[in-house]
Amino acid sequence: MRPPKQPQAVFADRIFAFPPNRDTLGGTAYLIVEKEGNILLDCPATDENTYEFIRLLGGVRVLFISHRGGIGKARELQAAFNCDILIQEQEAYLLPKLTVTTFQHQITLQPYMQVIWTPGHSPGSSCLYLPEYGGILFTGRHLLPNQQGLPVPLRTSKTFHWRRQIKSIQLLRDNFTQENLQYICPGANIGYLRGKKAIANAYQRLLQLDLDELGRSQALI
Numbered sequence: 001m002r003p004p005k006q007p008q009a010v011f012a013d014r015i016f017a018f019p020p021n022r023d024t025l026g027g028t029a030y031l032i033v034e035k036e037g038n039i040l041l042d043c044p045a046t047d048e049n050t051y052e053f054i055r056l057l058g059g060v061r062v063l064f065i066s067h068r069g070g071i072g073k074a075r076e077l078q079a080a081f082n083c084d085i086l087i088q089e090q091e092a093y094l095l096p097k098l099t100v101t102t103f104q105h106q107i108t109l110q111p112y113m114q115v116i117w118t119p120g121h122s123p124g125s126s127c128l129y130l131p132e133y134g135g136i137l138f139t140g141r142h143l144l145p146n147q148q149g150l151p152v153p154l155r156t157s158k159t160f161h162w163r164r165q166i167k168s169i170q171l172l173r174d175n176f177t178q179e180n181l182q183y184i185c186p187g188a189n190i191g192y193l194r195g196k197k198a199i200a201n202a203y204q205r206l207l208q209l210d211l212d213e214l215g216r217s218q219a220l221i
Contacts, residue, residue: 007031007044007053010185010197011133016057017190017197018044023072027188030138032113032130037061039109040083041128041138042187043072051080062086062101062109066140066187067125068094069158088117088124118142118172120153120165127172134182137202142168143184145192151184151199152209155220166215169206178203 005019014033020026021044029044031054040060044050054060060081065071068091078085078098085095086109089102101107107115114129121141128138142165143151153165172181181203199205 006049008197011136014132015130015136015185016053017185018050020188020190021045021072024070025188027070027072027141028186028190029070029072030185031057031060033057034061034110036110039064039113039128040077042066042070042140043074043077046073046076046080054081059083064109064115064126064128065091065095065124066127066138067091067122067142069122070140070187071095074098086115088119088126090119091122091124116171116175118165118168120159120161120163120168122160125160125165125168129176129181131180135176135180135202136183136185136198137172137176137181138185138187140187143206144186144189145199146189147192149192149194149196149199150208151186151202151205153214155217157220163215166211169209169214170211173203173206176203176206181206 007016007018010017016031018029030041032039040063060083063083063085065087085100092102105117117126125142130136146152155162184199184202
């Protein structure tokens, strides 16, 4: 049998990406290592290899769910690490009997770390922003790399509201600049990055999107 794939460092010893998780339809979860307690973005596979890696880096203080498809086995992760779960208020009902913190539009995890509601892919789809390394945006499935490795919204049969998703891209363009948004860490499709750890020149890539044309598009993938 092949040995299990190990999490990969994305930015030094600060941010790690877990292997795609079958429980979240191939989603990629991330761990941000923090002195005040680590932040886990979406759910990695709940196996001993994952647990051991997280324990070695100090456990989990907050499990942030970026969209309903990232829930995976959140119950097991909360039980294993006694962590809080953060999720946008419209999707909290998907986690009955669990201890959760909800937010409406934005919430600050640290003085420098923000979660921003970007609905469209799902009702509670949200992104997490970290200002380090020139600015990193963890986009869940709101923005994913296409076959050219560029960040785009992808409309599927499960998309909650396509036009709202496009408006959420405009929100990000309004909130950030080329100076404070250099990278995107997507929540899936990382194979299209062809070995790269993140999408560079992130803000410039967002400006290149034709939002009017995307809004008119009826194509599904």
